Amino acid sequence: MSESAEPSPAEGSVRVVGTAHVSADSVAEVEQVIDDERPDVVAVELDEGRYRQLKGETPDNLDASDLLHGNTVFQFLAYWLLSYIQTRMGERFDIKPGADMMAAVETAESLGINVALVDRDIQVTIQRFWARMTFFEKLRMLWQLTVGLAGFGDEAEDIDMDDLTNADVVTAMMAEFRRFSPGGAEALIDERDAFIAHRLVALREQGFDVVAIVGAGHRAGILGYLENPATLPPMQSLVGVQKKRFSVYKAFGYLFTLGFLVFFILLAMAGARNGFLLSLFVAFFLINGIFSFTLAKLAGAHWSSATVGGAVAWMTSVNPLLAPGWFSGYVELRYTSVNITDIGKLNDILSDEDSPMGELWSRMKAVPLFRLILIVAMTNIGSMIASVLFAFVVLPYMAADVGGIDGVARLMVQGAENSADLILRQFT
Structure with missing residues (x-):
């Protein structure tokens, strides 16, 4: 909000208007309400990044640190697919997604009214949304969204625009989403209701009369908080990215690391020939490097990018905190x-x-963002495939020199016994 706004001496007011982001009727309603009310402030369900995008400003290049970590590939896929569905809806109803927010901003600016961006940063929302969902909810959501891409245009023909702002229908849609993913709904809906309400309560307490333009699905939750601000959760609990205490992916990674180290240590303690151990390591290095390099190149990576990914693949395979x-x-x-x-x-x-x-x-593949994410994903997939093949194909083949898998098992048992004897001698 610009600094030219002067608060009123008394407490202000907030009127919340629920809209559909791809509705021409919502655009007309927004323009009419702002023109009739002439508030001190028009608050919109936008953050700085989406506001700049709607205004047609050139966004900054994305920071690599925001892209190359953790579950970024899957978060990007979820965000992109949701964006695509909204775009297709906009095409179906012949209106640009976000037109209601843009109408609010332009109407306010034409009347000399201040604009407040009251939504949480979209990156924080997507990250918290992803963190709140269970592993199987993520798989199910991505599968349903991916399958729905091809046939979405036909399904959109059956959508009634009035349903997108009808309170009963919106409530039913939100209830279905909560049934599908309670944690995801909390991050995507409830937390944003509270975040936006915090901003609106602050404006109201400063004495501003506010017209707030929000998606229809947020209206009821925001109104509840405005009527009883004491129920608002602390603002600190709504920002930042929460980290899960337990992750299936990381747990599997740690187990694989532990298994890899135990395997080689026990073989060494059993007195396995150095040549055999070196051959196993070289095979592990090569199969990881070849698969990671090949899949990275197929994804469109430059030679140097694919080479680096292939060279470190063996090391990242045994470290759950890294990925090639x-x-x-x-x-x-x-x-x-x-x-x-x-x-x-x-x-x-x-x-x-x-x-x-x-x-x-x-x-x-010619779009830089897609190609980058594809390269990251395919390099990782190559390393995962290689690790599985090493355990179930390469190892049994190479173990023929020591009596097959049974021979390797006997060596590991002998290694465990030798380790135990060594430890016991230290205390006797």
């Missing part, structure tokens, strides 16, 4: 830059229903 795709991605960023507008380009490509799949795939 991060290394390939950082090197790849020497050749390209990625921008949030890349998501719009991907949406445009997917909206082309006439081009063959092969051509669409080539065009998607």
Whole structure:
């Protein structure tokens, strides 16, 4: 909000208008309400990044540190697919997504009214949304969204625009989402209700009369907090990214690391030939490197990016806190830059229903953001495949020299016994 706004001496007021983000009727309603009310402030359900995007400003290039860590690949996929569905809805109803918010901003500016951006940063919301969902909820959501891409246009024909702002229908849709993912609904809906309400309560307490333009799904929750501000959770609990105490992915990674170390240590303690141990390690290094390098190249990586990913794949396979795709991605960023507008380009490509799949795939790989995420993902997948093949194919083949898998098992048992004897001698 600009600093020119002067608060009233008494407590102000807040009127909450619920809209559909792809509705021409909502645009007309927003313009009419602001013109009739002439408030001190128009509050919109936008953060700084989405506001700049709607205004047509050139977004900053995305920071590599925001892309190359943790579950970024899956978060990006979820965000992109949700963005694509909203874009397709906008095409169905012949209106740009976010037109209601843009109408609010432009109407306020034309009347000399201050604008307040009251939504939480979209990156924080997506990260908290992803962290709150269970492993199986994530898989189910991504599967349903992916399957729905091809047929979404036909389903949109059955949508009644009035339903998108009808209180009963919106409530039913939110209830279904809560049934599907209670944690995800809390991050995507409830927390944002509280965050926006905090901002609106602050404006009201400063004496401003406010018209707040929000999605219809948030209206009831925000009104509840405005009527009883004492029920608002602390603002500190609504910001930042929460980390899970337990992660299936990390647990598997730690177990794999432990198993890898125990395997080689026990073989060494059993007195296995140095040549055999060296052969196992070289095989592990090569199979990880070859698969990671090959899949990175297929994803469109430069030679240096694929080489770096392949070279570190053996090490990252036994460290759950690292991934070879991060290394390939950082090197790849020497050749390209990625921008949030890349998501719009991907949406445009997917909206082309006439081009063959092969051509669409080539065009998607030409978009820097998609290619970068694909390189990261494929490098990691290559290392995962290699680790599984090493355990179930390469190891049994190489173990023939020591009596097969049974021979390896006997060596590990002997190694455990030798280790136990060594430890006992230290205390006797």
